[in-house]
Amino acid sequence: MTESVLDYMTRLGKGARAASRVLARATTAQKNIALQAAAEALDKARDELLAANRLDLENGRANGLDEAMLDRLALSTKRVDEMIEGLRQVATLPDPIGAIRDMRFMPSGIQVGKMRVPLGVVGIIYESRPNVTIDAASLCLKSGNATILRGGSEAIHSNRAIAVCIQQGLATAGLPAACVQVVETTDRAAVGALITMPDYVDVIVPRGGKGLIERISRDARVPVIKHLDGICHVYIDQAADLDKAIRIADNAKTQRFAPCNTMETLLVHEGIAAQVLPPLAQIYREKGVELRGCARTCTLLGNAVLAASEEDWATEYNAPILSIRLVDSLDEAITHINRYGSQHTDAIVTENFTDARRFLTEVDSSSVMVNASTRFADGFEFGLGAEIGISTDKLHARGPVGLEGLTSEKYVVFGDGHVRT
Amino acid sequence: MTESVLDYMTRLGKGARAASRVLARATTAQKNIALQAAAEALDKARDELLAANRLDLENGRANGLDEAMLDRLALSTKRVDEMIEGLRQVATLPDPIGAIRDMRFMPSGIQVGKMRVPLGVVGIIYESRPNVTIDAASLCLKSGNATILRGGSEAIHSNRAIAVCIQQGLATAGLPAACVQVVETTDRAAVGALITMPDYVDVIVPRGGKGLIERISRDARVPVIKHLDGICHVYIDQAADLDKAIRIADNAKTQRFAPCNTMETLLVHEGIAAQVLPPLAQIYREKGVELRGCARTCTLLGNAVLAASEEDWATEYNAPILSIRLVDSLDEAITHINRYGSQHTDAIVTENFTDARRFLTEVDSSSVMVNASTRFADGFEFGLGAEIGISTDKLHARGPVGLEGLTSEKYVVFGDGHVRT
The missing domain is CATH 3.40.309.10 (Aldehyde Dehydrogenase; Chain A, domain 2)
Structure with a gap:
């Protein structure tokens, strides 16, 4: 492409920010329709998915990936089944967005409580496993966040094929395509750009080896939800x-x-x-x-x-x-x-x-x-439905991170012309 | 001092980390006794407080501080009254620590919920106003966090005099002195050390001008709860x-x-x-x-x-x-x-x-x-009792930050010999 990586990533970021505004006010039904339609699209695109995955596997073998890596990369009929089932399960989870809690009257007469809202734009950086594309996209979509997905270069064809299905889901629900964007370049500079765009990205979730996570945490200029060691x-x-x-x-x-x-x-x-x-x-x-x-x-x-x-x-x-x-x-x-x-x-x-x-x-x-x-210790076993990762940080989300970890709460105040004296 | 600033700050950090373990398991009564005893100590030390403050004001005038700055720095009988009242109010707030919520049975038979816990060690960096010393120390103490307080050099005598009262409160309750530590050096390198000790400090709360907050956010290697603009x-x-x-x-x-x-x-x-x-x-x-x-x-x-x-x-x-x-x-x-x-x-x-x-x-x-x-939009008006600041970030705490923003939740699992299959 003639566009620089930075320009390309900025374009994705701007698109994601705009889409996040639409997604933040999408109805629960719209989000669920998108998830169910993406599941159907995946089901119908099995041949294309497996063909794309074979291409990744061939390239991986040619590039000398080890067996463990190839195993993580490989899609089987069972793994596609699991991705489809995962989308359907996330569709059945309660929508966390917009829930208002604890509206209480204060001595001044105003009523104050909290409303659960999306974080905005979530950047996911991960390696090999193509199913992370579905897990991450579905949890972010349900929680009202636009996503920019940067998978491993070794899984690029699989991830692109999965992205096509997600796009069909979004289109069916009338949601902007930029709600879920897969980074199309395998240039490593794309990661550097993604983690340093605080105007367009609200949080980064890196998934992978400790080296990757440490590097991202060190260089990021946006908050990172991360998991380091498991001792x-x-x-x-x-x-x-x-x-x-x-x-x-x-x-x-x-x-x-x-x-x-x-x-x-x-x-x-x-x-x-x-x-x-x-x-x-x-x-x-x-x-x-x-x-x-x-x-x-x-x-x-x-x-x-x-x-x-x-x-x-x-x-x-x-x-x-x-x-x-x-x-x-x-x-x-x-x-x-x-x-x-x-x-x-x-x-x-x-x-x-x-x-x-x-x-x-x-x-x-x-x-x-x-x-x-x-x-x-796992999001599914803990009843979160799925998890986008496990956080060993103390701030924001701690432990397995599901829908709630991808949200925040804002204060809501109701008055009747109240002023402060 | 012959000790380097870095060694000094590391010593404070280690002390705070050790004290945070004790404070995390302190009883509600102990924390409230410390707060009430600190309030009494302040009440008895009015002469010393005002004398220390006069010294800061004299130095401030000699160093050419402007009137607004001197006004923020000045302690009056009324402001001391407010500090005492603030301590007593925080003592009356419900203790957030240890609360367990939503223990639910999962299909596997385990029971999963969440327990509210302190963040650990909170570093506060602030300017001029000596009352922040009391607000920050009291909120951190009540929420079970050890604190390292780095006030402005122009308020050093006032802050030291306040710290003496807080120490009396801690001693009365049988809590370690290192639960609340005031940085005794006015060397600017102390701030640099404080914000780059992830082993000893869990979160930094900067309070002050935009320049200070931007600088700290840029250089910190620990999470920062911050407030930038108010448009x-x-x-x-x-x-x-x-x-x-x-x-x-x-x-x-x-x-x-x-x-x-x-x-x-x-x-x-x-x-x-x-x-x-x-x-x-x-x-x-x-x-x-x-x-x-x-x-x-x-x-x-x-x-x-x-x-x-x-x-x-x-x-x-x-x-x-x-x-x-x-x-x-x-x-x-x-x-x-x-x-x-x-x-x-x-x-x-x-x-x-x-x-x-x-x-x-x-x-x-x-x-x-x-x-x-x-x-x-203020912690007191929103019913938080007090606030340690207002966060314009989306992750962790958003809006006025009170006791809850100084805590986290960990997962709690009850079983009866349950294993995963």
């Missing part, structure tokens, strides 16, 4: 039920190794360690999990465990490796988690009410759990 | 009640000229302009307000009004100057506000339900009002 803990309290403890510590580590909500460090009260650790070590051994323990864990488990280094406590393995530490008290467990954790998801296994209550209050993480596996 | 509008709809329109347009401009929520541009529907503008122009003339109008306003009001330039629509005067524009429709008014406004506070005067509803929905500002003066 999650399970703490088996002295008052834990043995059966629940084993079940949860097993599931939190072994159900899947790669996700961010998988346990990386197991903390065990020394008063229950001799009962709970040997059977757990047996399970981990059978499932091929390498154990790295503190000195006391090593003494207890012998050669079933390697010695953990200081670095282990601060490491997100995303792999079949688990660090284990014995603690003398709940206080020590909480201190460990607040020091080494990533404020993502941490669980206590206990039958003791007071210990549970203290853990919930004092562990400073986006999701805190009692007697449940850390693997539940 | 507020009143739109007099065709269906306005004349009496209410005149009362509100008068009050919004003339009750005080300097505040951020004062009206800067008056928009008037052309169908009502001939009725409402002449009497309003008369009022403004009597109150010494300079009028700058669009061409049609000039035609209507003659030599009572100067010609407005394009720049006027985008200017926050903070002065007895008002720009006036006639519009042909509600749409034109909304478009003008969304284009030239600062997303702060905008009001419509109308008796028409549909126009009011559209204005509330489509004007993208932190406070939107029907038949009330923009001057009401």
Whole structure:
């Protein structure tokens, strides 16, 4: 193209800002029609989608993408089914926009409350998985936000084919095409432009590896909803039920190794360690999990465990490796988690009410759990319908981010000619 | 001091982080005792406070501070009374921390809800007014946040004297001294350090001139809750009640000229302009307000009004100057506000339900009002008890920021040994 990348991105930004004004006042019915029509369009365009995806996969192989990357990139009939189902589910979620709450009379006579509103324009930067295009577009659309989607260059043909279907949905509902825009250039400068246009973009949601997210957070001139590390803990309290403890510590580590909500460090009260650790070590051994323990864990488990280094406590393995530490008290467990954790998801296994209550209050993480596996930390499991990401930040949205995280609230004031004196 | 500014600020940061853990689990009673005891200490230390303040005023005069600055800096018996009353009012506000809402059962059997928690450590950077020291410290304390306060160097003696009283309050309640720390150095490098310590500071709230806030927003490596411009509008709809329109347009401009929520541009529907503008122009003339109008306003009001330039629509005067524009429709008014406004506070005067509803929905500002003066946009008037500032950002807190804006919510999950399948 003869247009510069900056000019191109500015054009997208201006279009998105204008579309966001229309979308902010779109009816719930309009938004749902767009989502349902996009689902139908996807269903009818299966051949085109798979053909576009094959092109991406061929290019990916030619460019030497590894198998894990190719797997994330690949669309199957099942994955297209899931995208269609995802659109329909978002259509059935309650519309958060326009809800007014807590209109209360003040001593002055004015009535004050809050109205939920869209953020405006959301920029999404992501890698490989084409289904993110649907997840992001559908959540943003339902929450009344215009979206600019910048997927990985390796998925460009798939993303373009998906975008065509979304455009059909928007057209059916009479909504502007610029409500959802896919960045058509694979030039990396497009990302740099997208994250530095505060006039046209209200928030950036990066999804991908830690390197990408750190780079974007550092360079962005607009707010970023982000997720960095997932160093999650399970703490088996002295008052834990043995059966629940084993079940949860097993599931939190072994159900899947790669996700961010998988346990990386197991903390065990020394008063229950001799009962709970040997059977757990047996399970981990059978499932091929390498154990790295503190000195006391090593003494207890012998050669079933390697010695953990200081670095282990601060490491997100995303792999079949688990660090284990014995603690003398709940206080020590909480201190460990607040020091080494990533404020993502941490669980206590206990039958003791007071210990549970203290853990919930004092562990400073986006999701805190009692007697449940850390693997539940997920927008779908939390009832959000879907998620655009998980935030490990404290401001705005914390934990799994669904429709509400893509909105804000403004104050609404009703008067009858009231003036301030 | 022999310690470098960076070392000093790091020490404050570490102390604040440790204190924030204690404060996060402090009881409501403890926090209220600290606030009440600080109020008593202030009451007993009136002589010391006024002496310290006299020193600041003398230095300020010697350093050539202007009268407005000296006025903001000065403590009077009345202002000390207000600080004491402010502390007592914050003590009476409900404690937001620990509130759990919406615990709902999910299909998996887990129960999921949200718990309100402190942000952690709040850094406040402000100028001259010593009362901000009390407002900020009390709101942060009540919301369970440790605070690092960096007031203007011109108020250093006053702020230190106030800090002594706050420390007495903390000690009475058995809370760590580092819950509230006043930066003791007037070295400007202290600000640079404070806004670039994400490990120790969770959010920065700058209060002061636009230059200060822009500089801090640009350089900060931690989130900033900020307020930039206050270009507020009143739109007099065709269906306005004349009496209410005149009362509100008068009050919004003339009750005080300097505040951020004062009206800067008056928009008037052309169908009502001939009725409402002449009497309003008369009022403004009597109150010494300079009028700058669009061409049609000039035609209507003659030599009572100067010609407005394009720049006027985008200017926050903070002065007895008002720009006036006639519009042909509600749409034109909304478009003008969304284009030239600062997303702060905008009001419509109308008796028409549909126009009011559209204005509330489509004007993208932190406070939107029907038949009330923009001057009401204020934490106290909105029932927040007090405010730490007004946010013109969309993420996290929008509009007047009170206790809730200094908190976040984390997910809470209850299970009974639940694992993910």
